[in-house]
Amino acid sequence: MFACHPTCRTYGLHDKPLGSVARQDRTVLQEWQVILQILANNIKPRSLRLSFICDTRDLQTARGIVESLGCLPLLRDCSIRLGQIPDWSSSALARSMSLQLTGKTPQNLGHPTTLHLPDEVLEHILSFTELVAPFQLEWCPVRGLSPFDCCKTCTDSLLGCCCSFYHAAYATGCTCWRLPLPLFLVSKRMHRIATSIFYSKNTFFIATIHRNCVMWSPEKPLSAPTITTQFFNRLPSNALPHLRSITVGFLDFWPQSAFTHLAITDWRQGIDIMAKSLDLSKFTLSLQIDVPRYPEDECLQACRSIVHSLIHLGRIKRLFVYLSGQSSRYYKTKGKQFETILEKTVLGDDYDAVLHGKYDVNFPLWYDGYSREGPIFQADGRKVWDPKEHGNSDYDYEDYLNFM
Ligand SMILES: [Zn+2]
Ligand SMILES: [Zn+2]
Numbered sequence: 001m002f003a004c005h006p007t008c009r010t011y012g013l014h015d016k017p018l019g020s021v022a023r024q025d026r027t028v029l030q031e032w033q034v035i036l037q038i039l040a041n042n043i044k045p046r047s048l049r050l051s052f053i054c055d056t057r058d059l060q061t062a063r064g065i066v067e068s069l070g071c072l073p074l075l076r077d078c079s080i081r082l083g084q085i086p087d088w089s090s091s092a093l094a095r096s097m098s099l100q101l102t103g104k105t106p107q108n109l110g111h112p113t114t115l116h117l118p119d120e121v122l123e124h125i126l127s128f129t130e131l132v133a134p135f136q137l138e139w140c141p142v143r144g145l146s147p148f149d150c151c152k153t154c155t156d157s158l159l160g161c162c163c164s165f166y167h168a169a170y171a172t173g174c175t176c177w178r179l180p181l182p183l184f185l186v187s188k189r190m191h192r193i194a195t196s197i198f199y200s201k202n203t204f205f206i207a208t209i210h211r212n213c214v215m216w217s218p219e220k221p222l223s224a225p226t227i228t229t230q231f232f233n234r235l236p237s238n239a240l241p242h243l244r245s246i247t248v249g250f251l252d253f254w255p256q257s258a259f260t261h262l263a264i265t266d267w268r269q270g271i272d273i274m275a276k277s278l279d280l281s282k283f284t285l286s287l288q289i290d291v292p293r294y295p296e297d298e299c300l301q302a303c304r305s306i307v308h309s310l311i312h313l314g315r316i317k318r319l320f321v322y323l324s325g326q327s328s329r330y331y332k333t334k335g336k337q338f339e340t341i342l343e344k345t346v347l348g349d350d351y352d353a354v355l356h357g358k359y360d361v362n363f364p365l366w367y368d369g370y371s372r373e374g375p376i377f378q379a380d381g382r383k384v385w386d387p388k389e390h391g392n393s394d395y396d397y398e399d400y401l402n403f404m
């Protein structure tokens with residue numbers, strides 16, 4: 001997990017977390033009370049967006065400082081961080097105060113009434129919840145489905161992240177997607193319906209070779225890419241028949257990697273699992289293959305060997321092949337043709353991927369499939385942080401190890 005927001009790391013050391021015993025800490029608390037009174041007496045209700053970052057040493061301090069915020073009038077937006085490391089109790093404190101201060105505290109409307117709804121109605125309602133993510137859900141063996149970086153809408157300052165996934169924090173403006181676990185835990189019936197929606201309405205992205213995934217892994221980099229089979233083996237077995245859409249990304253692609261015995265074996269075993277357990281007639285498979293700007297024969301041969309393995313899969317509903325490098329001249333002429341040839345090899349000459357919605361269904365990834373720390377833009381569009389300038393990968397990795 002990141003120590004803190006990338007912009008914050010770039011600027012170096014932080015203050016120590018606040019406690020309530022040391023004299024310095026008590027002075028800080030007194031000063032804060034004065035500032036708070038000025039704010040409370042002068043701000044107009046529902047106009048201030050407050051980002052409050054106070055990493056605390058213990059829960060008691062966290063509780064005290066959160067309660068002090070209660071004197072403020074209603075705010076427009078509120079994010080509160082009480083510690084760098086995720087912590088359920090502090091996050092819950094931050095959450096209840098943020099909601100209270102923005103007038104969003106949920107009303108208790110008595111007993112849930114879902115029991116009386118027929119399955120189809122409940123399914124329809126649940127398909128509008130976070131069970132259906134707005135992105136392709138990228139899966140990696142180390143982190144599972146979790147997003148890797150701050151949504152960058154959690155605070156206005158960009159200096160400190162207040163996403164509850166990464167810190168003991170809560171932000172009313174956070175737009176990070178999270179697996180809505182509570183929905184799966186309501187009852188057996190809800191679990192069954194939630195499982196079917198979650199696996200059938202999302203597209204899962206499996207990054208077979210992923211520079212960042214390996215780099216951020218607390219374990220040694222994976223020597224053998226066995227990621228496709230791991231994905232299927234780790235899913236609950238009752239989930240497999242629900243799967244409707246998977247993208248397999250051959251990222252950081254270099255021809256040798258696709259030719260290694262282990263990589264090909266993993267891919268073929270993955271295909272065997274799909275053939276055995278998925279409902280192929282409803283299944284869409286997308287392949288995203290990174291190729292150099294002007295791929296040589298060896299690379300094209302590797303693409304063929306990846307796609308040709310699918311001939312034994314059986315008739316799937318749709319196959320989309322995307323070769324990267326859309327901006328290159330090669331792609332505009334030969335690249336697209338090559339994609340079409342590959343698709344037709346598997347699904348026959350009559351198959352037309354474009355008619356089947358090839359360019360309609362290319363959902364964005366959470367970020368870009370490579371880096372969770374994309375450039376950071378201010379609201380006016382000015383770029384305030386660029387990972388290429390400030391955070392070369394060696395530095396980040398060391399930083400990460402120190403934090404662990
Ligand atoms: Zn920081
Ligand atoms: Zn954040």
Ligand SMILES: [Zn+2]
Pocket residue numbers: 150151152153154162163164174175176
């Ligand atoms: Zn967020």
